[in-house]
Amino acid sequence: MSINLNDPNILEAKEATKIWGVSEGYVRKTVSQSSKKFSEGTVRKFGKQWVVTAEGTEQATGKRILEKII
Secondary structure, three states: OOOOOOOOOEEEHHHHHHHHOOOHHHHHHHHHHOHHHOOOOOEEEEOOEEEEEHHHHHHHHOOOOOOOOO
């Protein structure tokens, strides 16, 4: 499976905090401890950095993400 890292729907934890309105620690804790909330391929850890897709964010929070926050 190929991942397009330039896809604007891929968010790092810091970007997800802006969408969720919570701390970066909360986002990291959610993705690391609640992996069942995310469909396969919607969240991944690269070294120490968590990356989540907009789809994964929507699944975990129930909030619809219309576009990536830059």
